[in-house]
Amino acid sequence: xxxxxxxxxxAIDSLSLYLPLHEIEVLDKRLTARTATIDLETGxxxxxxxxxxxxxxxxxxxxxxxxxxxxxxGFNQAADYVAVSVSSKLLEGNYFxxxxxxxxxxxMSLIDSFGVIKVSPDVFLAARVRDxxxxxxxxxxxxxxxxxxxVIGFHKKALATRYEAIGRAYQAKSNQGFEVSSRxxxxxxxxxxxIYNKAVELEHNSATFFDSHLAGKKPSSIVRIEATLKxxxxxxxxxxxxxxxxxTLATLLxxxxxxxxxxxxxVHGHYFNPEFSVPVLRDSxxxxxxxxxxxTSRMFALIDVFxxxxxxxxxxxxxxxxxxxxQPTKNERVLHKKLAEVVFIEYTDEQEKxxxxxxxxxxxxxxxMALFWRNxxxxxxxxxxxxxxxxxRQKYLEHLMKQKPQGDHTDAIS
Numbered sequence: 227x228x229x230x231x232x233x234x235x236x237a238i239d240s241l242s243l244y245l246p247l248h249e250i251e252v253l254d255k256r257l258t259a260r261t262a263t264i265d266l267e268t269g270x271x272x273x274x275x276x277x278x279x280x281x282x283x284x285x286x287x288x289x290x291x292x293x294x295x296x297x298x299x300g301f302n303q304a305a306d307y308v309a310v311s312v313s314s315k316l317l318e319g320n321y322f323x324x325x326x327x328x329x330x331x332x333x334m335s336l337i338d339s340f341g342v343i344k345v346s347p348d349v350f351l352a353a354r355v356r357d358x359x360x361x362x363x364x365x366x367x368x369x370x371x372x373x374x375x376x377v378i379g380f381h382k383k384a385l386a387t388r389y390e391a392i393g394r395a396y397q398a399k400s401n402q403g404f405e406v407s408s409r410x411x412x413x414x415x416x417x418x419x420x421i422y423n424k425a426v427e428l429e430h431n432s433a434t435f436f437d438s439h440l441a442g443k444k445p446s447s448i449v450r451i452e453a454t455l456k457x458x459x460x461x462x463x464x465x466x467x468x469x470x471x472x473x474t475l476a477t478l479l480x481x482x483x484x485x486x487x488x489x490x491x492x493v494h495g496h497y498f499n500p501e502f503s504v505p506v507l508r509d510s511x512x513x514x515x516x517x518x519x520x521x522t523s524r525m526f527a528l529i530d531v532f533x534x535x536x537x538x539x540x541x542x543x544x545x546x547x548x549x550x551x552x553q554p555t556k557n558e559r560v561l562h563k564k565l566a567e568v569v570f571i572e573y574t575d576e577q578e579k580x581x582x583x584x585x586x587x588x589x590x591x592x593x594x595m596a597l598f599w600r601n602x603x604x605x606x607x608x609x610x611x612x613x614x615x616x617x618x619r620q621k622y623l624e625h626l627m628k629q630k631p632q633g634d635h636t637d638a639i640s
Contacts, residue, residue, distance in 0.1 A: 236486035237324025238478055239361040239452060240313035244354040247293070247306035251344040256280050257293050257308060282340045286435025287315035291342050307354075308343060318439040322363065327479040328527040331534065347535040351476040351551055358461065358478065362451045362490050363424060369449075374423045377449055378404050381421055384498040392416060393497070400430035406497045414460050417453060419493050424450040453493035464492045476551045482520060525569045541570045 252258065257279050280291040290311040297304045314321050316333050323329050334350055337343075371377045378395050381404040385393045393406045403422025412418035425448040428436040436442060453464075461467040466489050471477050528551060532544055548566040549559070 235483040236360055236362045236490050237314075237326060237483070238481075238486070239324060239359040240311070240357075241325070241355045241359065241475075241478070242357040243310045243312050243350075243475060244294075244296075244307040244356065245310065245343070245345055245349065246353075247308055249345075249349045250308060252308070252342075253344055254280055254291075254342040257291060257342070280342055282342065285438045286432065287313070289316065289337065289340065310337065310343075312337075313359075315435060315439075321435075321439060322445065324361070325479075326527075327524045330475075330479060331527075331531045334531070347531050348547065348550065351474070351479070353475050355473050355475055355478060356457055358455045358466065360453050360455070360466070360486050360489055362487065363445060364449050364451070366449055374402055374426075374448055377421065378402070381498065386497060386499055389497050396422070400426065402426050409454055412454055412456055412460075414463050417455065417460060417464065417493050417496060419451070419453045419497065421449065421451050423448055451490055451494065453490055455489075455493075464496075465489050471553075477553070480524070480552050521565060522569065525565060526573065529569055529573050541567060544570045 279293055282289045282291070290309075292309045293306065294309050295304050295306050312325065312333060314324050316336050317323060317325075317329055320329060320332065325333065330351075331347075334345075334347060338345075366373055366377050369377055369380050371380055375397070378397065382393075382395060385406070389406060392408075393404065395404045396402055401422075403420055405418070405420040405422075407413075407416040407418045409418045425444045427450075428440070428445070455461045455464060455466055458467065458473045461473055462469075465485075466481070467473060467477065525548060528548065529544065532539060532547055536543060545563050545566045548562055552562060554562040
């Protein structure tokens with residue numbers, strides 16, 4: 227049996243999304259039939275999978291919609307929301323990519339196709355999130371093990387004595403793994419984490435999805451680690467949200483793989499002794515080059531979403547959206563604004579050329595782009611001092627942007 231490409235970095239696997247009722251259009255009137263009153267920070271009733279008004283069934287998975295009334299952090303007055311369950315399964319054949327800025331337009335398009343609600347991209351991206359699952363797919367060798375049974379043994383041995391009562395191993399043919407706490411009863415003191423055999427889970431518990439969307443291709447990385455952060459407090463405690471950041475979808479989508487990896491490490495390290503902590507996977511790409519590439523590529527992903535929602539949008543509209551989604555610091559705003567302008571011009575020029583040649587090539591990486599990144603690599607190699615401090619890195623990135631690359635955000639300067 228063939229295998230899909232290996233994923234060795236962290237990504238968002240699923241979350242619950244809360245869309246303000248007054249900012250969306252309800253197309254399916256079943257959403258007006260019942261409203262549950264809950265506390266978004268602590269109430270399990272907010273989970274759209276529990277007592278949902280509407281459940282849309284797809285091949286191998288389903289999506290839940292639930293109307294709830296709640297007050298949220300920073301607002302005392304309760305308001306109505308539509309809670310939506312969002313998971314990587316909505317990406318179907320692209321399942322292992324996870325929920326990212328590059329894949330979110332596919333999620334939005336599918337939800338729109340259900341005919342339950344109509345929501346604009348900016349409202350979708352600004353929606354509050356809860357019940358966030360972050361995952362990492364890796365090999366047994368990542369833990370110094372030869373196979374998955376050794377991975378289970380590794381975690382049995384590594385679990386701190388005080389948590390042994392809430393740690394459980396599963397070694398059945400259809401369910402192999404190790405978990406601590408429970409998804410339902412997870413708290414900041416006892417977060418839920420599960421390490422399991424993803425190939426076994428797909429074949430035995432997600433067989434319809436596996437056969438229909440992944441063509442029966444087993445993942446080559448069989449170890450999956452999943453950590454669940456139920457509310458804003460847990461997101462802040464374990465490092466998913468920094469001071470001043472709001473728990474919105476846009477905030478999560480701007481997180482780098484390294485930042486998500488640190489969250490996995492923080493939850494894993496909460497239970498397992500330090501000598502057994504998850505090794506941090508390091509990218510071989512130079513740090514400054516990597517950040518520039520992520521910044522430009524994520525802005526290119528965002529501009530696709532932008533033009534689908536606003537076909538007649540101009541450069542100022544796009545710059546405004548970039549600032550809203552990426553929320554750059556005061557020191558980063560000039561760079562983000564300049565890069566947004568470059569991306570907008572390069573993107574629209576490229577679309578014009580494609581229209582003229584009647585060629586549809588979805589890959590923005592042209593030969594000139596490849597040459598640009600080669601030059602970036604050479605300049606970075608020759609200028610180590612330019613990345614010595616945050617201020618110097620920012621000046622260096624601004625210098626690179628003047629060369630007008632075609633190509634993405636992150637919290638790109640850190």
